[in-house]
Amino acid sequence: MDRAYEPTTGVAMSEAATIVLTGIACTEGDPRASPAVNDWLASRKSRKYMGKQDELAVMSAGQAITGAGLRGCEALSGAGLYWTIGHIPFERAEIEAIARKSLDPHAQFSMHHFATEGIEQVNPLLTFRCLPNMPAFHISLNFGICGPYLVSYPGIAQFYSSLQQACRDLRRQRVVHAVVGAVADQYNFLVDFYFQRATARRSLHRKDAAGCLCLELASTARSRGATVLAQLSDVTLGYDPDAPAAQAGAAASCTDLIEGLAQALQRADARYTHRAQSLDYGQLASLWVR
Amino acid sequence: VVVTGLGVLSPLGADLTSFAENLLAGQSAVAPVSLFDARDFNTRIASEVPQAWMPASTVDRKSEFALRSARAAVAHAQASGAPLSGGGRAGVCVGIGLELFSMPDMVKWLEMEAQSGPSLHNPADDFLQTQADACVHDISREHGLRMMPVVHVSACAASTDALGHAFRLLRDGEADWMLAGGADSMINPMGFAGFCKIQAMTGRNDDPQAASRPFDAQRDGFVLGEGAGMMVLESLQHAQGRGATIYAELLGYGNSFDAFGISEPHPEGKGALLAMRRAFADAQLPAASVRHVNAHGTSTPKNDPAETSALKQLLGEQVEAVSVNASKSMLGHLIAASGAIEVAAQIACANKGWLHPTINLEEVDPNCQLAHIVGAPQRWQAGGVMLKNSFAFGGQNACLVMRVG
Numbered sequence: 001m002d003r004a005y006e007p008t009t010g011v012a013m014s015e016a017a018t019i020v021l022t023g024i025a026c027t028e029g030d031p032r033a034s035p036a037v038n039d040w041l042a043s044r045k046s047r048k049y050m051g052k053q054d055e056l057a058v059m060s061a062g063q064a065i066t067g068a069g070l071r072g073c074e075a076l077s078g079a080g081l082y083w084t085i086g087h088i089p090f091e092r093a094e095i096e097a098i099a100r101k102s103l104d105p106h107a108q109f110s111m112h113h114f115a116t117e118g119i120e121q122v123n124p125l126l127t128f129r130c131l132p133n134m135p136a137f138h139i140s141l142n143f144g145i146c147g148p149y150l151v152s153y154p155g156i157a158q159f160y161s162s163l164q165q166a167c168r169d170l171r172r173q174r175v176v177h178a179v180v181g182a183v184a185d186q187y188n189f190l191v192d193f194y195f196q197r198a199t200a201r202r203s204l205h206r207k208d209a210a211g212c213l214c215l216e217l218a219s220t221a222r223s224r225g226a227t228v229l230a231q232l233s234d235v236t237l238g239y240d241p242d243a244p245a246a247q248a249g250a251a252a253s254c255t256d257l258i259e260g261l262a263q264a265l266q267r268a269d270a271r272y273t274h275r276a277q278s279l280d281y282g283q284l285a286s287l288w289v290r
Numbered sequence: 291v292v293v294t295g296l297g298v299l300s301p302l303g304a305d306l307t308s309f310a311e312n313l314l315a316g317q318s319a320v321a322p323v324s325l326f327d328a329r330d331f332n333t334r335i336a337s338e339v340p341q342a343w344m345p346a347s348t349v350d351r352k353s354e355f356a357l358r359s360a361r362a363a364v365a366h367a368q369a370s371g372a373p374l375s376g377g378g379r380a381g382v383c384v385g386i387g388l389e390l391f392s393m394p395d396m397v398k399w400l401e402m403e404a405q406s407g408p409s410l411h412n413p414a415d416d417f418l419q420t421q422a423d424a425c426v427h428d429i430s431r432e433h434g435l436r437m438m439p440v441v442h443v444s445a446c447a448a449s450t451d452a453l454g455h456a457f458r459l460l461r462d463g464e465a466d467w468m469l470a471g472g473a474d475s476m477i478n479p480m481g482f483a484g485f486c487k488i489q490a491m492t493g494r495n496d497d498p499q500a501a502s503r504p505f506d507a508q509r510d511g512f513v514l515g516e517g518a519g520m521m522v523l524e525s526l527q528h529a530q531g532r533g534a535t536i537y538a539e540l541l542g543y544g545n546s547f548d549a550f551g552i553s554e555p556h557p558e559g560k561g562a563l564l565a566m567r568r569a570f571a572d573a574q575l576p577a578a579s580v581r582h583v584n585a586h587g588t589s590t591p592k593n594d595p596a597e598t599s600a601l602k603q604l605l606g607e608q609v610e611a612v613s614v615n616a617s618k619s620m621l622g623h624l625i626a627a628s629g630a631i632e633v634a635a636q637i638a639c640a641n642k643g644w645l646h647p648t649i650n651l652e653e654v655d656p657n658c659q660l661a662h663i664v665g666a667p668q669r670w671q672a673g674g675v676m677l678k679n680s681f682a683f684g685g686q687n688a689c690l691v692m693r694v695g
Contacts, residue, residue, distance in 0.1 A: 046552075049552050081547070085443060087389070087421075088389050095396065095400075096400060098393070099393070099396060099397045099400050102393065102397060103397065107401070109393065109394040109397040109398070111326065111327045111330065111479065112327075112329075112330050114393055114479060114483070115328075115329075115330035115331045115479075115483070116330050118393075118483075119483040119486065119487060122487070124487040124488050124489075126484070126487070127484040127485070127487055127488050128488075128552050128553065128683070128684075130388065130484070131388065131445055131683060131684065132388060132443040132445075133443055133444045133445045133448075133682060133683070133684050133686055134552075134684055136444070136547075136684070136686070137547070137552060137683075137684030137685060137686070140547035140548075140549040140684075140685070141547075141549050141550070141552075141685075144549055145547060145549060146546050146547050146548075146549055146561065146564060147545055147546045147547045147564075147686075148544070148545050148546065148568070149444070149545055149546075149547060149686065150440075150442070150451070150455065151442065151443050151444045151448075151451075151686070152440060152441055152442060152443065153386075153422065153423060153441045153442075153443040154421075154422075154423055154441070157438055158423075158440065158441060160438070161438050161440050165455070168458075168462060168464075172462070190391075193399075194421070237438045238438075239430070239436055239437065239438045239439070240436070241427050241430035241431040241435070241436070242431060
């Protein structure tokens with residue numbers, strides 16, 4: 001498994017297809033009361049459809065896209081969007097409201113009460129807020145991105161897979177710009193419950209967070225005069241489905257990666273390496289940046 | 291990139307032969323919901339995989355569907371030629387649905403938590419179904435696949451995206467063979483409640499077998515289905531090297547966003563058209579080469595005319611010569627699994643020399659005029675080019691171009 005931590009010539013970028021970072025952003029915390037979300041919306045009305053993951057995703061994508069100088073550019077329409085979504089975004093208050101009205105007179109669950117009164121307690125928009133493809137939808141809507149896309153779930157291994165696919169698509173000129181990100185709503189009660197079930201997860205550092213990278217070929221960045229923040233040297237993946245499950249891992253690790261990269265850029269580190277080791281099912285990944 | 295194995299676990303068959311025979315016979319799988327008491331829901335019908343086909347111990351239906359259809363696809367691929375071997379150049383891409391939970395167990399859990407505080411050993415701790423992505427690791431383990439699996443969650447386009455992603459990995463030379471497809475089941479109280487709330491499903495409860503009627507003037511929503519379709523995809527060289535039977539060739543893949551509405555497609559099918567054009571460009575074929583379209587065809591008021599509009603823009607006058615069918619008329623809407631099961635339906639039927647009809651299409655909506663296959667199956671000329679469309683809530687569109695038969 002150690003080979004996953006070594007740069008490989010197979011995935012490393014050749015000089016002709018050097019991939020560079022031109023935009024990066026991280027957003028953390030619960031944005032739902034924040035007016036800052038509105039700055040990124042084409043129409044404020046769309047906010048009623050948005051859950052926490054959606055808002056975090058739109059904010060981080062907006063900041064990264066703006067940082068890359070791409071907001072409002074025609075070229076963004078054909079950008080590839082590669083987005084990884086975290087676990088189950090149901091809200092406790094809404095589920096409890098359903099549950100309260102789904103009981104019979106003996107305080108037992110009743111399908112009749114659930115179907116007639118319980119489900120009336122929630123707004124129909126709950127359905128949309130809980131679909132895992134919605135963060136990608138909101139990014140596409142608010143920044144005019146028509147794809148292609150890759151929407152994956154739920155952890156950092158999927159983020160690394162998406163990042164690798166974005167690099168392939170850039171090198172093969174299937175896309176000119178790649179917007180690669182991840183979002184996690186981890187102070188969610190269902191995530192709490194899920195993590196409690198696996199001993200190794202209980203002590204995990206969790207976040208409500210999103211992170212986004214804007215990538216393009218160096219030649220593209222040069223031709224449009226974009227500021228290059230870093231160069232991606234390599235992305236490697238390793239996978240052993242026979243490895244012990246549930247060591248740890250969650251989508252926040254994706255944002256750890258991006259946050260760490262952002263800090264490294266601020267420190268002007270010459271090299272940044274992110275290694276994701278503690279993942280379910282023996283998933284290993286690393287990112288090498290200059 | 292070729293298809294050498296197909297596996298299905300569907301409301302119309304747990305094996306490929308009965309699945310294709312039922313489709314060609316125009317059989318509907320829609321019936322009153324049996325998996326839970328749905329009598330008080332606005333919609334009370336669905337397209338279920340019969341309980342008799344499922345082990346009593348099933349905890350999570352979509353995971354069971356995925357595992358069994360993957361196993362069937364590998365067995366089918368190995369029915370001819372040398373066995374497939376796993377390793378670092380083989381992997382799995384799956385489109386999968388939303389993780390849901392048992393509402394009765396959730397109620398118990400909330401009650402117990404209120405009484406005794408958070409507990410790590412709560413007896414009601416089964417309320418979450420298996421983590422949705424767990425099945426890809428089980429599939430990888432069972433078949434020795436060592437490439438990082440990819441879990442697509444682009445809703446109703448997810449399994450078409452999974453097939454397209456696997457196709458790209460093979461064509462780019464990153465893999466020798468891939469398992470790809472999708473699995474889903476939202477036939478449970480939370481899934482039903484969600485779709486009832488947004489009024490996406492049919493209300494034709496008294497006539498279940500006629501309820502799913504894509505492109506018909508009297509359509510009023512989709513019928514929820516469940517199941518899985520998985521395929522073995524190989525590079526042509528790899529398939530020939532082991533002497534495998536080839537059932538279809540994938541030629542191109544494209545996807546797009548509408549960047550328009552959350553629940554409704556762009557009325558002129560702008561995003562759908564972009565995905566179709568991208569798929570043909572990827573295949574390096576003109577759209578005029580297509581002979582048949584397996585439509586997304588949900589039977590919802592807004593999807594079907596938008597898809598029709600996109601096809602007319604894509605094909606121009608030639609649209610009248612291109613046959614169209616909608617598998618959801620018989621299978622219902624398998625959500626994340628719909629694309630893969632419908633691709634499997636086309637390949638299974640076309641390899642018998644036929645295309646299945648769209649059932650319940652009695653009066654074509656004036657805004658949905660296409661060369662629909664109605665009444666009886668239509669002959670398929672081997673080697674023709676097909677287009678498969680899948681469109682999702684949130685305007686995510688995925689299309690595949692393939693040569694079949």
